Amino acid sequence: MTLEKLLSYDWGIMAPEFTILIVATLLSLMDLFMPNKTSRKPLALLGIAGVIIAIVFSVLQIGTEPTSILFDTYRFDAFALAFKLLFLVATGLILLLAIDYEGEREWEFRGEFFYLLLTALLGAMMMASSADLITLFVGLELLSISSYILAGIRKNNLHSNEAAFKYVVNGGIATAITLFGMSYIYGLTGSTNLYEISEALTNPAVEQNAFLLVMAFVMLLVGLAFKIAAAPFHMWAPDVYQGSATPVTAFLSVVSKSAGFALILKMFLITFLSVQGWHNAIILELQPYIAVIAGVTMVVGNVVALRQRNIKRMFAYSSIAHAGYVLVPFVSLSLLVFKMTWFYLLAYLLMNIGAFAVIQFVTEKERSEDFTAFSGLYKRAPWVAVMMAVFILSLAGLPFTAGFIGKFGIFMSSLGTGHYVLASVMIATTVISYVYYFNILVQIFFRKGEVDRLLPSIGLLIVMIICGAGTIFFGIYPGAAYDFFQEFDMNELFIK
Amino acid sequence: MELYHLYQNNYLVVLMFLLLGILLPIVALTAGKILRPAKPTKEKQTTYESGIEPFHQSWVQYNVRYYIFALLFVIFDVETVFLYPWAVAYDKLGIFALIEMTIFIVMLLIGLLYAWKKKVLKWM
Amino acid sequence: MNGELILFFVLALVAIGSGILMLNLTKVVHMVIALVFTFLSIAGLYVMLSAEFVAFVQVLIYSGAITIIMLFGIMLTRHDDKTETKIGVPRMILVLTGIVAFFVVMFFQINDLSFGEQAADLHVDNTEKIGIALYSKYVIPFELTSVLLLVALVGAIILAKRDDEDKGAEDNE
Numbered sequence: 001m002t003l004e005k006l007l008s009y010d011w012g013i014m015a016p017e018f019t020i021l022i023v024a025t026l027l028s029l030m031d032l033f034m035p036n037k038t039s040r041k042p043l044a045l046l047g048i049a050g051v052i053i054a055i056v057f058s059v060l061q062i063g064t065e066p067t068s069i070l071f072d073t074y075r076f077d078a079f080a081l082a083f084k085l086l087f088l089v090a091t092g093l094i095l096l097l098a099i100d101y102e103g104e105r106e107w108e109f110r111g112e113f114f115y116l117l118l119t120a121l122l123g124a125m126m127m128a129s130s131a132d133l134i135t136l137f138v139g140l141e142l143l144s145i146s147s148y149i150l151a152g153i154r155k156n157n158l159h160s161n162e163a164a165f166k167y168v169v170n171g172g173i174a175t176a177i178t179l180f181g182m183s184y185i186y187g188l189t190g191s192t193n194l195y196e197i198s199e200a201l202t203n204p205a206v207e208q209n210a211f212l213l214v215m216a217f218v219m220l221l222v223g224l225a226f227k228i229a230a231a232p233f234h235m236w237a238p239d240v241y242q243g244s245a246t247p248v249t250a251f252l253s254v255v256s257k258s259a260g261f262a263l264i265l266k267m268f269l270i271t272f273l274s275v276q277g278w279h280n281a282i283i284l285e286l287q288p289y290i291a292v293i294a295g296v297t298m299v300v301g302n303v304v305a306l307r308q309r310n311i312k313r314m315f316a317y318s319s320i321a322h323a324g325y326v327l328v329p330f331v332s333l334s335l336l337v338f339k340m341t342w343f344y345l346l347a348y349l350l351m352n353i354g355a356f357a358v359i360q361f362v363t364e365k366e367r368s369e370d371f372t373a374f375s376g377l378y379k380r381a382p383w384v385a386v387m388m389a390v391f392i393l394s395l396a397g398l399p400f401t402a403g404f405i406g407k408f409g410i411f412m413s414s415l416g417t418g419h420y421v422l423a424s425v426m427i428a429t430t431v432i433s434y435v436y437y438f439n440i441l442v443q444i445f446f447r448k449g450e451v452d453r454l455l456p457s458i459g460l461l462i463v464m465i466i467c468g469a470g471t472i473f474f475g476i477y478p479g480a481a482y483d484f485f486q487e488f489d490m491n492e493l494f495i496k
Numbered sequence: 497m498e499l500y501h502l503y504q505n506n507y508l509v510v511l512m513f514l515l516l517g518i519l520l521p522i523v524a525l526t527a528g529k530i531l532r533p534a535k536p537t538k539e540k541q542t543t544y545e546s547g548i549e550p551f552h553q554s555w556v557q558y559n560v561r562y563y564i565f566a567l568l569f570v571i572f573d574v575e576t577v578f579l580y581p582w583a584v585a586y587d588k589l590g591i592f593a594l595i596e597m598t599i600f601i602v603m604l605l606i607g608l609l610y611a612w613k614k615k616v617l618k619w620m
Numbered sequence: 621m622n623g624e625l626i627l628f629f630v631l632a633l634v635a636i637g638s639g640i641l642m643l644n645l646t647k648v649v650h651m652v653i654a655l656v657f658t659f660l661s662i663a664g665l666y667v668m669l670s671a672e673f674v675a676f677v678q679v680l681i682y683s684g685a686i687t688i689i690m691l692f693g694i695m696l697t698r699h700d701d702k703t704e705t706k707i708g709v710p711r712m713i714l715v716l717t718g719i720v721a722f723f724v725v726m727f728f729q730i731n732d733l734s735f736g737e738q739a740a741d742l743h744v745d746n747t748e749k750i751g752i753a754l755y756s757k758y759v760i761p762f763e764l765t766s767v768l769l770l771v772a773l774v775g776a777i778i779l780a781k782r783d784d785e786d787k788g789a790e791d792n793e
Contacts, residue, residue: 003592006759021767028606028774032613073760109778119771126764135761142768149775164779211729500670503743504624507667511627514660560782566692567776570685571769577677578754578762585751593755596762603766607773616777 009069013061013076016054016084017125023050024118031111040110044099047114051092051121058085066492072131072193077495078488080129082342083262087128090254090349091121093463097357098247100457102364107154116153117251120146124259131270133182133192136263140178140227144171147256151244163243170226170236178223184216185271194270195496201275210276217272217282221290224267227260230327231297234320238308241316246363249312250356253319258345261326265341268330270493283333291331291422297324298429305436311359311371314436315352318395321433322348328410328426332417338490340409343481347402347474351394354467358388361456374440376449384456385444387468394471396437397430402474402481564616575604628668634661648694652687659683670743673750 027043034040058081066077095117123142130136148171152164186192188209189200200206201213222233229237241249268283275282301321308314326348329340361384366373378385394403407430414423456464474481582589582597611617638657645651659682666675754762 003590006590006592006756024767025603025606028610028770032610070759071757073758112774112778116771116774119767122764122767130760132758132761134758135764138761138764138768142764142771145768145775146771149771149778152779155779209729209733211725212733215726215729499741500743503670504668510667511664560696560780563689563692563696564777564780566689567780568773570681570689571773571776573681573685575769577680578765580676581673581747581751581754583751584747585749585755588748588752589755592759596755596759599763600766603770604773607770610774611777614777614781616781 006070010067011069013064013067014069014074015057016061016088017122017129019050019054019057020118020122020125023047023053024115024122027111027115027118031115034111040114041099043111044095044114047118048092048095050118051088051095055085055088055092058088062487066495068131072195073135074126074129075131076129077492079262079266079338079490079493082338082485082488082490083128083258084125086258086342086345086349087121087124087255090258090353091117091251093349093353093466094247094251094255096459096463097250097353097360098245100459101245101247101360103154103157103245107156109153109155113150113153113245116146116150117247120150120251121255124255124262127259128262128266131194131266133186133194133197136267137179137182140259140263141175143256143259144175144227147171147248147252150248150251151240153248154245157243159243160245161243163240166236167240174223174226174233176223177219177226181216181219181223184212184219188212188216194267198271198274201271207276210282213275213282214286217268217286218289220267221264221286221293224260224264225293228257228264228323228326229320230293230323231300231320234297234300234323237320238313238316241319242310242312242369246312246356246360249315250353253315253356254349254352257319257323258349261330261341261345265330265338266493269337273494287331287333290327291419294324294327294331295422295425297321297327298425299324302429302432302436306432308436309371310369311363311373311440312369314371314440315355315359318433318436319352321429322352322395324429325407325410325426328414328419328422331422332414332419334413334417336409336413339482339485340406340413342485343478344406344410346481347394347406347471350467350470350474351391351401351403354464354471355388355391355395357456357460357463357467358384358391361454361460365454371440371443372447372449374443374449375447376451377444377454379448380450380452381454381456384454384464387464388444389441390468390471392437392441394475396434400472400475402471402478405475405478561616561619568611568616571607572604575600624668628665631661631664631668634658635665649691652690652694655690656683656687659687670746672743672746676747 023046027047030046031040031043034043061076061081064076066075068075095114098113098117120143123139123144123146126139127136127143130139148164148168151167152160154160185197188206189197191197191200206213226233226236241252244252272283273281279285298321301317301319301324305314305317305321308317326341326344329337329344334340361381362373362377363369374388377388390401394401397403397407407426411423411426414426578600579597582593586593635658638654638661642651642654642658645654659678663675663678663683666672666678
C-alpha cells in the first residue's frame, strides 16, 4: 500500500469521530494546564460544543452512499449514522447533567470526568460504524474501560469504589467470553471482516462445523448480554448504577446499552442471518433461547424493582426491564426490527435521561437516594414534578408518550410474527411495572414532605425541558421520528 | 516443510536454555541439602536479623506508589510491543507508517505528560 | 508419536497443571509462580503454532509485566493467611458438571473439525507480516488503541493515586 492509496479513501466521512477525538484530546490537555483551583465547568461546555459539531457533521451526512475505509475497518452506512446520532444526542444531554453534578462530598478529577465521557462516546461510535471484528472489539473496550473509570471516579465514596470494582471484574469476564466467541468465528472463517465472515460461513466446509458456530453464537450473545444488562447477566447493574455518579448512571443505562444493542444487531444480522445451523437458519434455531433471555429479563427487572427503595437501584432494575423490551424485536425479527429498536432506544434515551436529571436534582437537594426523597416534590417544585410525571408515565408506557408508541410498536411486531407468549409476558410485566412507577408518583403528588421551594440549575432545566418536550412530541407525533428514520436505508447494512 | 522444521529446531535451543535455567537452582539447592550436615536447634532456626532478636513479621507493606509505577510500566510495555512489528516492517511500509506511529506516540506522550503533571512521577 | 506431539503434551500439561495449582495453593506468591508457568507454557504452544510474535508478546506482557503487577499487588496488601469461606458442595458439583459438559462438547466438536488446506509457511517473517497488516490494513483500530491506552493510563492514575498526596505535597512546599 502507498500513501496515495491511503489518502484516496474518503477520510472526511469520519468527521464526527475526528471531532470527538480532537475535542477529547484538547480537553485533556487544557485540564492539565489549568490551575488546580479553577472550575472545570468551561471544559464541559467545550465538550458539549464538540458534540454539537459532531451532530452537525452527522446530520449533513444523511443520505450519503455507504462508504468503506480500509477494508471496512471503518464503514459508514445508514445503520451506523442512525445509531451514532442517538449516542451523540444522549452524550450531549449527559454532559449537561454532568456540569451541575456535585456529589455529596468534594471530589477531584472533574476534568477527567468530562473527557472520559467523550472517549467512551468515541468507543460507542466506533462500535456502530465498523464492519471488522478488530475495530468493533477495540471500540467495545474503549467504551468499557472509560466506563469502569467513570464508575469509580468519586474515590472517597465507598459505593463508587464498589461499583468500579464489580464493573471491572464482571466486565472483564464478559469481554473474555465475547473474545472467545470471536476467536471461534475467526478460526472457522479466517477473516475478521463481517461480510467476508458471512460469505465464508455459507461455505459447506464450514457448515459441517455448525455446532462450533452455535457455540460461538452463544458465547457472543452471553458476552454482549452483559453489556446490555440482560438477565441472567444483569447482576452487576444495580450495584454499579447505584454507586456511580448520577450522570454516569445515565450514560451507562442509555449510551452503553444502546451501543450494546447496535453491536448485537450489526454483528448477528450481518454474519449469521443466512447461516445454516443443524436444520434451519442458525438465528431461527436459537430464537427460542433469545426469547427466553428477553422474557426473563423483563420479569426479573420488573419484579425485583418492586422491592427497591433506593431510587437509583430501582431505575437500574427498570433499565434491565427495558433491555428486555428492546430484545423483543431482535427475537421476532420482523422487517421492522431496526425501526422498532431505533425508535424505542430514542424514546428510552429521552425519558431515561430526563428521569435521571430529576433524580440528580432531588437526590442532590435532599442528600438521600431513598425514594421517599421525592415526597411532596409537587409542592416544592411543581414543574419538575410534572416533568418527572411525564418521564415516569412514558417509562411505564402510557398513551400520549414516546414510551407508549415504542412499546406498542414492539408489541405489535411480536404479535405480527406470532410470538404470542413473549407479547403476553411483555403486557404482564408492564402491568407489574406500574406498581413501582406509580409508587414514585404517589410520593411526588400525595405525600407530604419538606415545604421549601426548590429550583433546578439551568443545565438540569435544559435537559428536563428537551427530554420532556421530546417525550411528549414523539408520543403525539411519532410520525416525525418515523419519517426521519425513513431517511436511513437500513438495507445498506447488508450491501458489501 | 523444510523451513518449518528448521524453525522448530531453532527453538530447541530456547527449550534447552529454559530447562537449564529451571534445573540449575533446583540441582544446586538439592545438592547442597544432601551434602550439608543438618543439626537444627531452636536458636538456629530463627530468622537472622543482624544479630538482633527477631521481632514481629518479616512482611512489610509497601508504599502504594510502587503500584502506580507498575501500572505505568504495563501500559508502556504494551506500547512497546506495537513498536516491534513497526520497526521490522518499516522498510516495506511507506512514509505513512511513520505518520501513524507519530500519532500513536503523541497520544502516549500526552499520557506521560498527564502522569508528570499529576505528580505521580515525583517520589517525594 | 513424534517429538512435536510429545512437546505439545508436556506444554499442555504444564499449562493446565499450573493453572490448577494456582487455584489450590494457599500462599499468594506461590500462586503467581504457578501462573508464570502457565503463561510460559502457553507461549511455548504459540511457538509450536508458528506464531512467534504472539509468543514473544506473551512472554513480555504476561510473564513479565502482568506478573510484576501481581507481585506489587501482593506486596501492597495485607494478607493474614485466613481460610476463606468454602463454597458449598452442591454449588461445586454444579460448576464441575458445567465445566465437564463444556469440555466434552467442545472436545468432540473440535475433534471432528475439518479445515482442508493449511498454510505451511506462517513462521516465515512472522513479525514483519504482522507489521505490514497492522500498519496498512488495520490503521484505524491501531490508532484507536492509542486512545484506549491513554484512557487506561489516565484511569490507572485516577484509581491508584493516593488521595492525600496532593495535600501532602502542598504542605511540604
